[in-house]
Amino acid sequence: MADPSKEMVDKYLSSSEIFLAKDQKHIIGILVLKREQNAAEIMNVAVEEKYQGKGIGTQLLQHVIQYSREAGIKQLSIGTADISLDQITLYQKLGFKVNDRIADFFLKNYEKPIYENGKLAKDMIRLEMSLS
Template sequence: MNIAVSPSHQQRGIGTRLLETVIDKMQESGAKGLEVGTGTFGYQLTFYQRQGFRVDCIDKGFFLKNYPEPIFENGVQHKDMLRLTLEFSGDTSCQRTV
């Protein structure tokens, strides 16, 4: 699912409140964590990192494969997606297998 705040309403804490509500509801439901995906650069990445999300993996070519039109930010094309996780259990060790 995508969530966004209209550019004309950004920088007012709305996105932070939305995300905090999602985090609270997920914790209350018993979830062990939350995963989000975002571009590899830009304000969105730091937004999630401020909330405690940490980079988990890179989905290479995600924006190239899944969007019909290129997405640019500050003159740079988004190609890869970073997957970030917020672990509710406190366990942040890497447990992926290849």
């Protein structure tokens, strides 16, 4: 749900850890974490549409932040589209800080344009959090 490119997801999924949120028997949210030595990147966060706005994404993120601390990860990062203002605000509330902007990331790396709330995603905003 959070990445429309199967090819992009396939590049990192097999070397990542997957965290799930469930409601009874159904998966309603997912977070994918890719580790590299003492750092990790949250590659994908998605919550089923009918469950959005209920704090499930926040709970997944909080769980992974704590998990990462306990696993000895020193730096945690996440990237999102420049137009994803709600996500950027959430990440900042959780302690992430904007540290980079990758110009035209979504235009160069995806075959089809990605729109969110009627706006074209162009740049990637990168945020980081120090866990040490």
